[in-house]
Amino acid sequence: MLQLERGDIVIERLTGTRVIVISARPAADDVTVRFPDGRLEDRYAFELEQPQTILSPLRDFVSEWGRMV
Numbered sequence: 504m505l506q507l508e509r510g511d512i513v514i515e516r517l518t519g520t521r522v523i524v525i526s527a528r529p530a531a532d533d534v535t536v537r538f539p540d541g542r543l544e545d546r547y548a549f550e551l552e553q554p555q556t557i558l559s560p561l562r563d564f565v566s567e568w569g570r571m572v
Contacts, residue, residue, distance in 0.1 A: 506529075507524050507527040507529075507534055507548060507551070508524065508527060509524055509525060509526060509527070510523065510524065511523070511524040511553075512524075512554065513536070513551040513552060513553060513554065514551065514552050514553070514554050515536070515546065515550060515551060516550050516551065516552055517550065520538060520539065521539070521554065522536040522537060522538055522539075522546075522551070523536065523537050524536055525537050525543060527548075529548075532547055532548050532549070533545055533546075533547065533548075534546050534547070534548055534551060536551070
């Protein structure tokens with residue numbers, strides 16, 4: 504599952520809009536995000552995803568390798 508922290512930039516799946524994480528409550532699977540127009544809204548973690556970049560496969564590899572070590 505997606506681990507979110509304050510300050511992360513993620514994509515809202517419904518609109519494709521980039522939003523910033525203001526607070527994340529992993530136990531409740533609840534995330535408060537700020538939209539570019541300044542409004543705050545609550546989302547569930549499954550409604551958000553990390554933006555894909557050219558370095559995403561490298562980030563995923565390093566993350567998995569760190570768990571194995």
